[in-house]
Amino acid sequence: MILGGTGKVEVGKIMRKTMVRPFVFINAAMSADGKISTVERRQTRISGERDFDRVDSLRAECDAIMVGIGTILADNPSLTVKSEKRREERRKARKEENPLRIVVDNKARTPVDSEILNKGEGKRIIAVSKQAIVEDVERLGEKAEILICGKEEVNLRNLLYLLWQRGVSRLMVEGGATLNWSLISQGLVDEIYTYVGNMIIGGENAPTLVDGRGFVVEDAMVKLELLSAEKMDEGILLRWHVSK
Numbered sequence: 001m002i003l004g005g006t007g008k009v010e011v012g013k014i015m016r017k018t019m020v021r022p023f024v025f026i027n028a029a030m031s032a033d034g035k036i037s038t039v040e041r042r043q044t045r046i047s048g049e050r051d052f053d054r055v056d057s058l059r060a061e062c063d064a065i066m067v068g069i070g071t072i073l074a075d076n077p078s079l080t081v082k083s084e085k086r087r088e089e090r091r092k093a094r095k096e097e098n099p100l101r102i103v104v105d106n107k108a109r110t111p112v113d114s115e116i117l118n119k120g121e122g123k124r125i126i127a128v129s130k131q132a133i134v135e136d137v138e139r140l141g142e143k144a145e146i147l148i149c150g151k152e153e154v155n156l157r158n159l160l161y162l163l164w165q166r167g168v169s170r171l172m173v174e175g176g177a178t179l180n181w182s183l184i185s186q187g188l189v190d191e192i193y194t195y196v197g198n199m200i201i202g203g204e205n206a207p208t209l210v211d212g213r214g215f216v217v218e219d220a221m222v223k224l225e226l227l228s229a230e231k232m233d234e235g236i237l238l239r240w241h242v243s244k
């Protein structure tokens with residue numbers, strides 16, 4: 001059942017037999033030791049110019065980009081398409097300059113002055129759970145569409161279904177470690193691009209590509225098929241298919 005409102009949508013149980021969702025891929029840059037930022041969760045330059053351009057092209061080609069609130073608070077990214085030529089191509093194709101940007105944000109903690117809510121044209125969605133306080137939701141509702149989706153945390157399955165209903169067929173996930181775990185462990189990811197940079201960051205509490213609880217039983221571990229490996233800048237770009 002989907003309950004509609006003005007600017008807010010609440011999702012209860014979505015009754016369906018087969019999961020309908022967009023094609024979902026994760027893109028991330030990590031150090032040679034698998035860290036995606038420092039122990040202080042400070043953003044670090046891991047890749048180079050060619051890789052930045054590749055990421056920009058991936059952004060321009062997708063319908064929507066998703067990140068977790070941890071990434072917004074740590075990095076304050078705008079997630080806009082940087083190349084003027086690519087923005088122009090999107091306009092010619094009757095799309096907005098930037099893909100739909102989505103924050104997975106349980107408690108509506110996205111700052112109203114964050115780059116994602118203020119930089120570049122295009123729609124934004126903040127997906128919150130019932131944990132969010134009404135005042136915070138209303139405050140963010142002035143800048144973005146709010147989807148109330150889940151009790152304790154954002155129900156990603158339902159969120160992906162709602163995005164698919166809104167015409168999102170290709171979704172790019174740009175982190176971070178906790179959101180990556182939730183999506184991968186629930187079988188909601190189709191491909192993963194990992195750029196592996198020529199550095200060691202270290203630190204047992206520094207975020208890795210996938211954090212969360214982790215798998216304990218070998219059978220539960222997610223298996224990948226390597227689609228390509230390409231030397232790029234001073235590192236290597238790996239493209240993985242997630243086996244079902």
Ligand SMILES: NC(=O)c1ccc[n+]([C@@H]2O[C@H](COP(=O)([O-])OP(=O)(O)OC[C@H]3O[C@@H](n4cnc5c(N)ncnc54)[C@H](OP(=O)(O)O)[C@@H]3O)[C@@H](O)[C@H]2O)c1
Nearest residue numbers: 028029037041068069070071106154175176177178179182
């Ligand atoms: N190198 C790269 O490519 C790259 C890319 C992106 C981010 N990063 C780094 O990754 C770090 C941030 O990662 P993070 O793990 O701290 O945060 P995150 O994955 O960006 O966000 C996780 C948060 O999202 C909220 N959430 C709500 N529903 C969720 C659900 N179903 N599953 C998962 N999360 C849900 C939770 O917020 P509540 O706590 O409010 O419940 C959770 O703590 C930063 O250090 C950033 O620099 C690196």
